[in-house]
Amino acid sequence: MRVPRTRVFLHAVARRSPLARRPWGRAVIVVCLALACSRCGSESDWTGVNVSASDEWLGATVTIDTHQVGKLDHLMLHDTLPEDLLKKNYGDSPMFHMVALNVPVNPRTSRHGTHRIRIEKADRVVEGEFTFPDPRGSKVQFLSIIGQTLVNDPGPEAHGSYP
Numbered sequence: 001m002r003v004p005r006t007r008v009f010l011h012a013v014a015r016r017s018p019l020a021r022r023p024w025g026r027a028v029i030v031v032c033l034a035l036a037c038s039r040c041g042s043e044s045d046w047t048g049v050n051v052s053a054s055d056e057w058l059g060a061t062v063t064i065d066t067h068q069v070g071k072l073d074h075l076m077l078h079d080t081l082p083e084d085l086l087k088k089n090y091g092d093s094p095m096f097h098m099v100a101l102n103v104p105v106n107p108r109t110s111r112h113g114t115h116r117i118r119i120e121k122a123d124r125v126v127e128g129e130f131t132f133p134d135p136r137g138s139k140v141q142f143l144s145i146i147g148q149t150l151v152n153d154p155g156p157e158a159h160g161s162y163p
Contacts, residue, residue, distance in 0.1 A: 046140065047107055049130060051119065052100040053145035060121035062101050072099040072119070105132055119145060126150050 051062050053072060060072045075098055077083045083096060110132060119126045128150030130141050142153040 046102075046104065048102060048104040048139075049117075049132075049141050049143060050100060050102050051117070051143045051145075052098055053119070054094070055097045055099050057119065057121055057124075057145060058099045060099075060119050060124075062103070063118040063120070064103065065115050069103045070101045072101050074099055107133065117143065117150070119150070124148075128152065 049064075051072065053060070055074070057072050058074065062069050062072065075095075077086075078096075087093075087096060112132060114129050114131050116127065116129050126145050126148060128143065130143060130152055132141075134141050144151045144153065
């Protein structure tokens with residue numbers, strides 16, 4: 001006994017889009033998928049400077065080469081349920097009392113060389129400098145205010161710990 005095929009039913013369910021019916025359409029789909037997958041790498045494309053300090057610097061103005069680039073603000077988890085749960089489970093941490101600012105730097109359009117940075121709040125000022133691109137090979141430079149000093153740390157990929 002012969003079993004009837006369900007070809008008509010499957011064809012109706014698995015209809016191709018008009019774009020996929022043409023050879024050029026299939027090529028466009030493959031190229032788009034390849035481009036989308038190529039952007040899914042593990043390495044971040046973000047390049048810039050991260051300025052961080054204790055929360056006593058909240059609202060401080062950050063200036064790079066006489067251009068105001070932003071103000072220090074709390075981290076994204078500040079005063080949220082996840083932060084409350086972390087505090088409850090692990091206790092208080094200095095990380096819960098940090099402010100920061102990410103300043104993106106476009107490698108194609110930004111001036112290469114040494115840049116002056118100034119962080120200012122009321123009567124307190126901390127100044128320093130950083131070199132772009134980072135001679136240590138880091139895409140992101142971490143500038144931290146410790147006391148009255150600006151410390152320039154390379155990003156994690158400079159230490160070989162980047163995922």
